[in-house]
Amino acid sequence: MNGDAWRNRLLSGQWFSSLPAALQDSLIDSARVKRLLPGKALFRRGDPPCGLYAVLEGAIRIGAVSDEGKQTLLSRIQLPYWFGEVSLFDGLPRTHDAFAEGHTILLQVSQPKLEALLEKEPQYWRYFALLMSQKLRLTFVHLEQQSLLSAPARVACRLLLIAEGYGEINHSRQVIELSQEQLALMLSMSRQTTNKILKDLESQGVLEISYGEIRILDLDKLRAAAS
Known part of the structure; x- marks a missing residue:
């Protein structure tokens, strides 16, 4: 799969399709493909930041297991979902576990490449903030639904x-x-x-x-x- 094929898949998503063409190009050019077998961990809670990901095929399960062994599942995400941006902002460890559901193909833009891009083009921070704010909005909606x-x-x-x-x-x-x-x-x-x-x-x-x-x-x- 080449860069054009990645772009065509990712353009089906609202966040990526709304980006300036130059930022789309930068993300595609900086990315590498990562393949995971079913059940394989992409990262775990407490792992250091490892960049931004997009799902190209398969799915990723986001959740955690408590010290008492209780399992939580926050979401199951598929093409063309992007995730991992929180650690881009605060530089802190991952907050949850991410595991492959089935054979999964991801696009990864590493943390150093993202930081270099944003150092060079600081106006792009806004688009990553929008990505994070969309998820924050959904979190508020979910909390309200839980209560009401x-x-x-x-x-x-x-x-x-x-x-x-x-x-x-x-x-x-x-x-x-x-x-x-x-x-x-x-x-x-x-x-x-x-x-x-x-x-x-x-x-x-x-x-x-x-x-x-x-x-x-x-x-x-x-x-x-x-x-």
């Missing part, structure tokens, strides 16, 4: 968010490759509660459940359930 929405609405909201690529893609995904257990972890719900809600949505013709994936049948009904 019913469990069924929270499930619908999260499915809608994943289907729309966390706001990165224009056309919603019809198939979400996500197990019920993973969805339950994302929402801090029991698997039993999550399963019941999914079954209810399935009976309403909103979605279809199969092993390891959820197929959206009616996006409008899913939006209505989320509201």
Whole structure:
């Protein structure tokens, strides 16, 4: 896969497509491809900053495991999602673990190359701040949903968010490759509660459940359930 192929895939994402052409070129020219086998760690909580990443194929699972062994899952991200920018701003260690889901291909722009680029072109800081602020906005929305929405609405909201690529893609995904257990972890719900809600949505013709994936049948009904 060459630089033009990378660009074409990444242009399907709103953040990258909104960048000035010169910044797009700089990121592509500075990047290298990184391939991960299923279950392989990209980085772990406490690791030093290692740059900015974009998902080209496969998926990355972002989460953590507590000292007591309790697992959390924040998100599961796919093409054309960019991540890793927080450590670019503060230079501090990684806050969570990142693991490959299936065979995964990433584009990596290393921390030194990013810092050199921004030293030369400081006006580009704004675009990385926008990338981070988009995720901060989603975090606030999620916290509000946790407090105010019913469990069924929270499930619908999260499915809608994943289907729309966390706001990165224009056309919603019809198939979400996500197990019920993973969805339950994302929402801090029991698997039993999550399963019941999914079954209810399935009976309403909103979605279809199969092993390891959820197929959206009616996006409008899913939006209505989320509201």
